[in-house]
Amino acid sequence: MICYEFAEAFAPAILDGTKRQTMRRPEQRHTPDAHEKVALISGGRVLGIATVMRVRLVGLTIRPDGAAAVCFNGFFDADEYAIARAEGFEDAIARAEGFADAYE
Numbered sequence: 001m002i003c004y005e006f007a008e009a010f011a012p013a014i015l016d017g018t019k020r021q022t023m024r025r026p027e028q029r030h031t032p033d034a035h036e037k038v039a040l041i042s043g044g045r046v047l048g049i050a051t052v053m054r055v056r057l058v059g060l061t062i063r064p065d066g067a068a069a070v071c072f073n074g075f076f077d078a079d080e081y082a083i084a085r086a087e088g089f090e091d092a093i094a095r096a097e098g099f100a101d102a103y104e
Helices: 008-015 080-086 092-102
Strands: 002-006 037-042 045-051 058-062 068-072
Touching: 002 008, 008 037, 008 045, 080 092
Parallel strands: 002 037
Antiparallel strands: 037 045, 058 068
């Protein structure tokens, strides 16, 4: 079973169900398939076991206005700001920057 480690700051949102997605570099570990079970860990404790509902190819691209933005399966998500807020970021640009910083 794949184990995903999360920062302590994300634990409450994971436990209450508001954080329901994560972005991981595929070359770092096995990418789970849809319907596969994964363990969610934070601070050395298991928060729970989750079932992967879908897997999307995620990329980082530069929008015409010069801002970094996350794209899914090669396209911008229509609600990228809602996804960013659900993950605890101020907006989609902060999410993209956080992703870039974590994985450069």
